Amino acid sequence: MNRFSRYFLYRTVLFISVLGITIFFIKEGGSLFPLLIFLLLFIIDEILVRTLQKEIKLFNILIDSTYLSIFIIFTGGVYSPFAPFYFTFIVLSAYLLAPLDSFITAGYSGLLYGLICLVFPGYIPERLVLITLPPVPSLPDVLLNYIIYSLSFLFTAALSSFVVERFRREMIRLRVTTGDILGAIDYGILTIDDKRRIVWSNEIASILLDDDLEPGKYIDRILPGPFYDSLEKVFSDEKKEAEIDFRDRIYRIRRNELHQGQGTILLINDVTLEKQREEEIQMREKLITIGQFAANLAHSVRNPVSSIRASAELFDVEKGEYFDKNRRLKRLIIEESDHLDGLVLNFLDFTRGLEINPVEVHLRDLCGEVEILLKKSKYFDDNISIENRVSDTIKIKADQALLRSALLNLGTNSLKAMRNGGQLIFNCHTDGKIVIGVEDTGCGIPEKDIKRIFSPFYSRFNDGFGFGLAIVKKIIELHGWDCKVDSQLNKGTKFRITI
Numbered sequence: 146m147n148r149f150s151r152y153f154l155y156r157t158v159l160f161i162s163v164l165g166i167t168i169f170f171i172k173e174g175g176s177l178f179p180l181l182i183f184l185l186l187f188i189i190d191e192i193l194v195r196t197l198q199k200e201i202k203l204f205n206i207l208i209d210s211t212y213l214s215i216f217i218i219f220t221g222g223v224y225s226p227f228a229p230f231y232f233t234f235i236v237l238s239a240y241l242l243a244p245l246d247s248f249i250t251a252g253y254s255g256l257l258y259g260l261i262c263l264v265f266p267g268y269i270p271e272r273l274v275l276i277t278l279p280p281v282p283s284l285p286d287v288l289l290n291y292i293i294y295s296l297s298f299l300f301t302a303a304l305s306s307f308v309v310e311r312f313r314r315e316m317i318r319l320r321v322t323t324g325d326i327l328g329a330i331d332y333g334i335l336t337i338d339d340k341r342r343i344v345w346s347n348e349i350a351s352i353l354l355d356d357d358l359e360p361g362k363y364i365d366r367i368l369p370g371p372f373y374d375s376l377e378k379v380f381s382d383e384k385k386e387a388e389i390d391f392r393d394r395i396y397r398i399r400r401n402e403l404h405q406g407q408g409t410i411l412l413i414n415d416v417t418l419e420k421q422r423e424e425e426i427q428m429r430e431k432l433i434t435i436g437q438f439a440a441n442l443a444h445s446v447r448n449p450v451s452s453i454r455a456s457a458e459l460f461d462v463e464k465g466e467y468f469d470k471n472r473r474l475k476r477l478i479i480e481e482s483d484h485l486d487g488l489v490l491n492f493l494d495f496t497r498g499l500e501i502n503p504v505e506v507h508l509r510d511l512c513g514e515v516e517i518l519l520k521k522s523k524y525f526d527d528n529i530s531i532e533n534r535v536s537d538t539i540k541i542k543a544d545q546a547l548l549r550s551a552l553l554n555l556g557t558n559s560l561k562a563m564r565n566g567g568q569l570i571f572n573c574h575t576d577g578k579i580v581i582g583v584e585d586t587g588c589g590i591p592e593k594d595i596k597r598i599f600s601p602f603y604s605r606f607n608d609g610f611g612f613g614l615a616i617v618k619k620i621i622e623l624h625g626w627d628c629k630v631d632s633q634l635n636k637g638t639k640f641r642i643t644i
Contacts, residue, residue, distance in 0.1 A: 562587025
């Protein structure tokens with residue numbers, strides 16, 4: 146509730162109370178007509194101010210003091226029991242406006258009360274006075290009463306101004322301190338009441354949830370359904386913390402109950418990068434172990450395979466009654482030996498620690514070298530076209546051999562995806578950052594597999610080892626770059642390396 150609304154609540158309660166008390170104590174034979182006139186003016190004033198104003202101003206309080214003065218006149222003037230209500234408007238001026246406004250209200254109230262005490266007595270017909278009063282006091286008594294009230298008005302203005310100013314300074318200090326603390330916290334903070342309405346939220350919570358968390362709203366109406374359904378786990382009595390997967394981000398949410406169950410504080414933290422780092426650390430630890438194993442494996446496997454292949458090549462199949470069968474067996478032994486040797490080599494490439502040696506690379510020339518190598522690949526045929534659309538002015542800092550290997554792996558995957566022909570395009574554009582694109586019109590990648598394609602031992606092709614894209618990812622990360630994949634089934638795949 147803002148100051149404007151609060152003031153209207155205060156003045157409405159005050160004047161209704163005054164009217165009620167007057168009606169209760171109205172003298173026998175007294176007329177209600179003045180009260181009805183006063184009530185009508187009060188209602189008209191409420192409607193006009195509510196319609197034309199948006200905030201409380203000093204003249205509103207001064208007008209209400211005038212209303213009270215008129216009412217005091219008709220309820221006995223100097224002996225009216227409602228004179229102490231002047232103090233209410235003086236305090237409200239200090240609380241809702243400023244210290245100076247409080248003193249102005251006190252001075253104005255003293256002026257009005259002086260007119261009531263010193264000018265109007267004897268001029269108000271007895272029939273218009275609403276309550277029974279004692280005889281008119283003597284002039285010294287009236288002066289004493291006026292002086293006491295006037296000084297009390299000023300004292301009240303001074304005291305209320307002092308108290309309100311101290312209160313405001315303390316609130317500002319607390320607000321600044323609290324704001325600084327909450328501003329320094331990386332967590333999103335969302336406070337809700339026992340009916341799950343938002344009480345307060347910080348800016349980070351709105352940014353994380355991409356929503357305007359306006360106080361008073363029910364969270365089940367503004368938060369997306371899947372997110373709120375997952376949030377129900379946090380509200381359960383058994384579990385105070387949960388991780389929620391939402392819009393490709395991971396959020397850790399913790400619940401803390403307010404005092405006496407009056408509400409709940411939710412701490413929201415985006416832990417996506419933290420989870421990615423944990424996965425990278427786990428993968429790095431696995432690779433260290435695998436690397437040690439790979440070195441032993443390479444020695445134990447490649448030597449026997451080389452011997453088998455060499456023996457097969459020396460095997461004479463040109464003679465004998467099983468000529469065709471022996472030739473097929475020889476070819477099979479050589480092919481499978483090459484396949485096994487390639488698997489071990491890829492395994493070694495993936496597990497060994499790579500070091501980059503960045504130099505200035507002409508990107509178009511490098512893509513041209515990759516194009517030549519791809520056209521010599523066994524997966525290339527005349528139904529496939531390769532285009533190098535990279536501008537000859539683009540130069541980057543990179544390890545030339547590793548980047549060539551990454552682009553060659555991406556290109557080979559594209560050739561495998563275009564067994565029925567298609568187009569492979571190398572391009573590059575600059576939009577604040579340099580983005581290298583490798584695009585094909587092949588079979589595409591199913592959406593459920595996109596997150597797995599960079600994992601080792603995963604391949605979509607029967608003759609793949611499952612290390613090509615894993616090595617590509619490793620090379621890109623070593624350079625500190627990023628790689629994104631867009632793919633549609635039967636339409637093609639686009640790899641984008643952002644430098």
